[in-house]
Amino acid sequence: MKKLVCIIVWLLIAGTSGRAQDVQPPTALDRAFNRIYNFDFTGAYALLDVEQRAHPDNPLIYSVRSAAYLFSEYDRMKILEMDFFADDNKITDKKRVKPDPAARVELFKMTDEARKRAQARLATNPQDREAMFALLMAIGVENNYAGIVEKKYFRSYSLTKEAQQYARKLLAMNPPFCDAYMTLGSVEYVVSNLNFFFRLFVHFDQIEGSKQKAIQDMGKVIDCGRFYPPFAKILLSVIYLRENQQQQALKLLQEMERDYPENPLFKNEVNRILAKIAATPRKKH
DSSP states (O other): OHHHHHHHHHHTTTOOOOOOSSOOOOOHHHHHHHHHHTTOHHHHHHHHHHHHHHOTTOHHHHHHHHHHHHHHHHHHTTOSSHHHHHOHHHHHOTTTOOOOHHHHHHHHHHHHHHHHHHHHHHHHOTTOHHHHHHHHHHHHHHHHIIIIISOOHHHHHHHHHHHHHHHHHHHHSSSOOGGGHHHHHHHHHHHHTSOHHHHTTSOOTTOOOOHHHHHHHHHHHHHHOSSOHHHHHHHHHHHHHHTTOHHHHHHHHHHHHHHOTTOHHHHHHHHHHHHHHHHSOOOOO
């Protein structure tokens, strides 16, 4: 069970975010996420520094910075490589991951700041959209660090349940926060892989355990999300690879390679899948 709970954690990276359905011009936070997806963490921090000086009370700034710290650590520890998440044994191998204590301090400092500022705004206005998804993002970062890095699976399970409550609130808003579907879709996929016995112990409200619904939810993020369409493509790629649907995974990763050319990870993963497809014997008709 702990292997599947760990997968849940990674699939929930950074919680949820969202946007109105109309197209909005990119903000500094959008540009910071672009730098993160390109693995340009120095560039992301520089953009966030400017925003923090201008808007020190905005909780989302601190959430995005914590996500940048998490992605930076994942990159350093080679956790974001696709074969890591295709193999349950690699996910749960405690010897494989060696975290940086200094990075941990900074990461949790930022999630603490985001939580504090978000809760203060929600106490005044419970429908504050920006504050709510800033809180979700902070929960998600803590969730992923607990599960993937520290292997604290029951802690991550608790955070997952907390995240789902906020995700459903975000989706109930008008317009809904589309990126919240990533939280629900990831759990749908993991529960779909649990046998009946484990489902008695790992229970999430309103989750059917449907692989098809999981894929549909990820598609909704790609269609109308703001910060996480690229990450939804990564998650779908992981699902497709775990389901032995290499062509579908390849298509999504090629799109990521095109959109984020500074990130060597996507090019490497595309080449790896192409080599695997080429080495697979073709069926005779």
